[in-house]
Amino acid sequence: xxxxxxxxxxxxxxxxxxxxxIGSFIVRKLGTLGAKVGIVSRKQENLLKAVKxxxxxDGIDVAWRTGDVRDPDGIKKAFDELAGEIGGIxxxxxxxxxxxxxxxxxLSWNGWRTVxxxxxxxxxxxxxxxxxxxxxxxxxxxxxxxxxxxADFGWPGAAHAGAAKSGIQNLMKTLAAExxxxxxxxxxxxxGPIEGTEGVDRLIIQQGLGDQVKKNIPLGTFGxxxxxxxxxxxxxxxxxxxxxxxxxxxxGASQWNRQR
Numbered sequence: 001x002x003x004x005x006x007x008x009x010x011x012x013x014x015x016x017x018x019x020x021x022i023g024s025f026i027v028r029k030l031g032t033l034g035a036k037v038g039i040v041s042r043k044q045e046n047l048l049k050a051v052k053x054x055x056x057x058d059g060i061d062v063a064w065r066t067g068d069v070r071d072p073d074g075i076k077k078a079f080d081e082l083a084g085e086i087g088g089i090x091x092x093x094x095x096x097x098x099x100x101x102x103x104x105x106x107l108s109w110n111g112w113r114t115v116x117x118x119x120x121x122x123x124x125x126x127x128x129x130x131x132x133x134x135x136x137x138x139x140x141x142x143x144x145x146x147x148x149x150x151a152d153f154g155w156p157g158a159a160h161a162g163a164a165k166s167g168i169q170n171l172m173k174t175l176a177a178e179x180x181x182x183x184x185x186x187x188x189x190x191x192g193p194i195e196g197t198e199g200v201d202r203l204i205i206q207q208g209l210g211d212q213v214k215k216n217i218p219l220g221t222f223g224x225x226x227x228x229x230x231x232x233x234x235x236x237x238x239x240x241x242x243x244x245x246x247x248x249x250x251x252g253a254s255q256w257n258r259q260r
Contacts, residue, residue, distance in 0.1 A: 009034030017096035019050035025225030031060035038063040038082035069122030076129040089133035099161040119164035140183030176245030185244035192251025195222035219252035
């Protein structure tokens with residue numbers, strides 16, 4: 001998909017978990033289309049490498065702060081500092097997530113709690129931290145959360161992540177209803193398997209499920225990071241100005257195929 005050059009000129013965006021994986025594709029796309037971008041992640045070494053790569057490979061300057069989405073005070077401080085550096089927050093992409101494979105009967109309380117805290121509680125913390133800035137967005141703020149198609153089904157081996165992502169989707173619906181009065185749109189994107197990401201490598205490839213999963217995708221292939229980034233741009237720009245409280249599956253029809 002090609003967007004008009006500069007379609008996001010004058011916009012400022014924060015992407016959590018923007019140093020690696022799907023987040024890095026989103027940052028590149030937003031930045032090259034004119035947005036000023038800030039990223040937040042727990043690991044400084046990942047942030048420094050990512051910022052260097054964004055500059056050298058894409059010619060974009062990306063601001064950064066370390067931060068843990070599970071820490072509401074810390075994430076508020078990071079967001080406020082980044083907002084001052086990049087000129088506010090027009091777009092918030094809640095992308096930070098955690099997951100691991102474990103049968104529910106073997107899942108420890110700590111394992112359950114950790115994923116819920118990162119995925120669901122972390123998304124809530126980020127939305128709260130960004131609210132004052134999103135309210136000030138000239139053309140209406142955008143909140144976009146990265147979910148998964150598995151949130152709409154039972155997810156054997158990942159009950160913690162499935163529950164968290166389902167909660168995120170309901171949270172976006174609620175924010176769309178509550179925060180629409182401020183001009184804020186809240187939506188989510190549900191990626192299918194995206195090639196080259198840690199999630200696909202760890203949850204599919206390393207489990208020996210690559211061929212089996214592809215057979216259930218009508219388009220016959222894994223997605224690419226840019227497929228998710230393009231969806232973010234659609235929802236972030238004027239193209240998505242009347243979309244709120246909605247989910248966009250970017251999965252090669254694998255969700256539809258599962259429902260047959």
